[in-house]
Amino acid sequence: MMNDRYELFNKLCLRHVPLSEQSSYGIGGLADYFALPATVEQLVTILEVSSLYGMERVVFGMGSNILFPDQPKQGTLYISLKNMANISVDESSWFLTSGLPLSMLSLVGLLTGSSAFQFTYLMPGSFGAGIYMNAKYYKEQVGDKVATISYIDLTDPALAVRQIRAEDCEFAYKQSIFQHKPWIIVGAEITVPEQDGMNFHVDGISRLLTHYKDSNGKLSSLFSFYSFFSSELRELQRGRRRIDIPEPMLDIDQYRTGNRHFTYRSCGSFFKNNYAAGSSIGALVDRLGLKGVAHGGGIISPYHGNMILNAANATAADILYLKDMVSEAIHQRYGFIPEPEVVIMKE
Ligand SMILES: Cc1cc2nc3c(=O)[nH]c(=O)nc-3n(C[C@H](O)[C@H](O)[C@H](O)COP(=O)(O)OP(=O)(O)OC[C@H]3O[C@@H](n4cnc5c(N)ncnc54)[C@H](O)[C@@H]3O)c2cc1C
CATH class of the missing domain: 3.90.78.10 (UDP-N-acetylenolpyruvoylglucosamine reductase, C-terminal domain)
Known part of the structure; x- marks a missing residue:
């Protein structure tokens, strides 16, 4: 049993990977070890075996808010959760895994008739990190939209998936409890506040996800990120669904392209506002x-x-x-x- 885990670990753990390719900054030297788990089970195996090897770990999402070092510390294992991108949707709640892009949430909202996530349109990065950072755009923030967050506590020998309610997560401006704990967010449930009677486009959601997975790995470039999500949005507008694009999403496009968010490599705002x-x-x-x-x-x-x-x-x-x-x-x-x-x- 344990041998199987070592084998899987060796298969998942890549060597000498340029971190510059894992960050929207395009900066970072070679990671000695790098892994991209696609499921919680794979993540747990990576955590279990790397802990037995005594390796230092750095867990991140899409690298849109991290400045990686020019010379990463030797022996460190970098784990990106961006391939853990799944979603299950029913009429009153969504369960989203950490690697799902924040911007995808806005499109899923269009397909389900919810406006709750319009503010994440064209916001680079993953949902898990959006919870960790309590990402926000104007008055809306991710912490206000989630109900229950699932996480793994690295100090728990069993590495069990636990739950915490949003009200216990100490969300504040660009802050959350996760910034002070050795916890890895694996996903969260969202209670969808409104349904405007539109049909549920389940096939549309799985098509979006398939498109995203086909392009995954290439969206660290902000330009590719923008091209992907703006063309998916146009497809929803012009395709057979003929979905109207809400004004706030058009404004976001104008604001972000006007500030050249996708023209140069960056990690967005460098400092928290004060x-x-x-x-x-x-x-x-x-x-x-x-x-x-x-x-x-x-x-x-x-x-x-x-x-x-x-x-x-x-x-x-x-x-x-x-x-x-x-x-x-x-x-x-x-x-x-x-x-x-x-x-x-x-x-
Ligand atoms: C052009 C541009 C515009 C931006 N605009 C905004 C904006 O309007 N508002 C805003 O809030 N942010 C903005 N950002 C920043 C970024 O979009 C968010 O911080 C986003 O949440 C980062 O997601 P990520 O997956 O890239 O995180 P990463 O950069 O991969 O990680 C960020 C931090 O989160 C931790 N982390 C990541 N995933 C997990 C997890 N699953 N569990 C525990 N810890 C985790 C990492 O360890 C790291 O400390 C912008 C960035 C860019 C490049």
């Missing part, structure tokens, strides 16, 4: 005249002051240099140090 000085971080960077400042291959976005872009083969060191420059300038002028939103992985 209105201590009365304005967003992006507005402060603008006032400090830092937009467009470059270092190595990195540049502070000329379009949005709170984004630091990989313009041309930037290294993690280039991005961190610009991050320090912004932090120091804000500290000197406005008296506080902005907290990074992008997760910075140590070497």
Whole structure:
């Protein structure tokens, strides 16, 4: 039995994988070990065997909010959950696994008549990380939409899947309990608040999922991500379903393309917003005249002051240099140090 697990582990565990290909930043050196489980059972096997080997583990989703190191620590196993992408839907609830793209939720909403997830349209990243980060767009955040979250506690020798209710998850602005616990989110149930009487397009949902799985692995490029979801949306509008595209989703497209979200490699806003000085971080960077400042291959976005872009083969060191420059300038002028939103992985 255990031998089977070692065998599966060896099959799932790839060697010398460039982390740059696993992040929307396009930055990161070679991971000694890398795994892409497709099911909870595969994840548990990977966790079990890697623990017996005493390996350090880093679990992540689609890499849209992580700056990987230029030289990852030797012997570390990086585990991406992006292939754990499944969904089951019935009339009053959905169960979604962690690897499902956040943007997919908005399209599933269109197919089921729910507007609850329109705000995730074109938001890069996975559902599990969306819970971990409590991802938000304007006034809506993922933590407000989930009912029960399933997770594995890494300190539990049995690695059993447990449940926690959303109200116990300490969701706050870009915060959740998961940021302070050795827990891996494997999925969550959502209670769908509204049904407008549309027919259930179950076949449409499985078609979407199949399209996504066929393209999976290629969506770390933000441009491919945008092309995929915007063309799936057009297909729902123009295809036999003739679904009307809600105004908020059209506005999101305009906002994100206008701010060049999909033109350059980035991890979105670098810092959490902090209105201590009365304005967003992006507005402060603008006032400090830092937009467009470059270092190595990195540049502070000329379009949005709170984004630091990989313009041309930037290294993690280039991005961190610009991050320090912004932090120091804000500290000197406005008296506080902005907290990074992008997760910075140590070497
Ligand atoms: C162009 C652009 C625009 C963006 N706009 C927004 C926005 O409007 N609002 C917003 O909130 N964010 C935004 N982001 C950030 C990003 O979309 C979210 O943070 C998203 O939730 C990241 O998902 P991911 O799978 O890529 O996470 P990753 O980068 O893979 O991981 C992020 C963190 O979550 C942890 N994590 C990931 N999965 C799990 C899991 N299953 N269990 C436990 N921990 C986990 C990782 O360890 C890591 O610490 C943007 C990013 C980009 C590139």
